[in-house]
Amino acid sequence: MKLCAANKSQLGVPNVKLIGNMHGNEPVGREMIINMIQYLIDGYRGGDEEIVGLVSTTKVHLMPSLNPDGYRMAVEGYCTRGPGRDNGRGKDLNRDFPTRLDWNNSDEQPETSAVRRWMSSVQFVLSASLHSGALVVSYPFDAPTEHHCLEDMGECLVAGSWRATTESITGDDDVFRHLATLYSNNNPRIPLGCGQHEKFNNGIINGALWYPTTGSMQDYNYLFHGCLELTLQISCCKYPFAHMLEAIWHENHRALIKLMGEVQRGVKGVVREKASGRSLAGARVSLEGTNRATTNTTPIGEYWKILLPGKYSLKVSMHRMILAVLLIVCSSSPIDVFK
Ligand SMILES: [Zn+2]
Incomplete structure (x- = not known):
């Protein structure tokens, strides 16, 4: 779904996207984005100043679910594990994107290919991928730095087998930190984290410092398209019961609007x-x-x-x-x- 009220001939209207449910058992993002569609339409029609400002100056693209097959397998109320994280072929889509070292994946999944085609046809400037199972905003890189990879290539390429002690930062680290902090500051729960073992400084963390992986979507956005994508972890429970969604919406909708507005910065x-x-x-x-x-x-x-x-x-x-x-x-x- 694309929402924009700017004149079609107007130049310089940037594209921003929100993607949900990349992990099928994390459907909170899916519900947030479906609700966001209605919220933006109602807000625009009702003359809400912030929303009118956003959709008059920005092309807002909203994809509720990147992994509908996984979602079909997932079970409501499963907060930590459970079926449906991967796609229908058993692949984790957030490990499937081309990387600096491996840009031609012969086993690329159809969902990944669809996103890549989409990104080649629309020049996105800013993006967020909505996940659940933690409360934190992470930003690229997820992959350890090239320097580390060259030092220990074998371990580096096996996701999860290598623990980073240092950040893997991009050339736009100042902007990523700003965007991540803005989201965290506009969400009352994220700075609190989910418990003793998962407390993050200001509710933000560099992806590789949290847990290094390769082939993530946010790294791909940055490396191949220069698009700044954040990974928003917005609920401690991966698949909470439906009655909890309204509270999560109220914790996140303002932060999402603020984040999308940042596409006008610079x-x-x-x-x-x-x-x-x-x-x-x-x-x-x-x-x-x-x-x-x-x-x-x-x-x-x-x-x-x-x-x-x-x-x-x-x-x-x-x-x-x-x-x-x-x-x-x-x-x-x-x-x-x-x-
Ligand atoms: Zn996830």
Whole structure:
């Protein structure tokens, strides 16, 4: 489902997505996203300022269930384990995505392929995958750093057999921490955690520091598309009874709206050829002097990059030729750069 009230011809409207139920026995996200669809429609029609602002400026894509086969096998009330985590072929979808070291998986699952095709056709800027079984917001990388992998390749590639003692951070770590903290701060339960053994600092954690895995969806989003995806663990019980869902909705709906609104932070613009005014598709937009994820312009030349306040040097290149370098100052509100 896609919701957007912006004019179709309007340039620079970013795409954000929420995906639920990747693990079939964690259907809390599925219910939150189904409810979010109605909530956004009602809020827009009722003139809710925040919701009108969101859907007038953003394309909101909502996928309640990535794993309907697993969901069919899952059992209500099973809080820790139980059937349905994997897809119908017995594969964990959150270990199935291409990685830095293994980008061509011959056994790729159809659900994974569908998400990858979707991501190739829509340039997503910000994303969240909703899970349950813990209370924490995790952010990339889930995979141990390349350095660690090279040191001990065998162990590194076997998910769960390697315990990280250090974070595996991206070039956009400041932004990920900001987004994760924003979600945690707007959710009354996440900072409290689920118990003594699972208390996280401010309710957030780097994926690899929590437990390293390879082939996760959030790592794929970042590595292959420059899309910032968070993994939201929003209920201690994986599959709580239905009567508990309303409370979980009230703990999360505001945080979800706030998170989606962050897609407007940073810089966005359109790359055009100076002489002809023609939009340039596929130009590479990067931040000089950093290892932040780069982004390519859309077929009509648009780009977006979420950044925290500060000074940046924005570089636009194509076929290894530098087309422009702009010094920009980001404040807490978004800026537009048209070139
Ligand atoms: Zn999960």
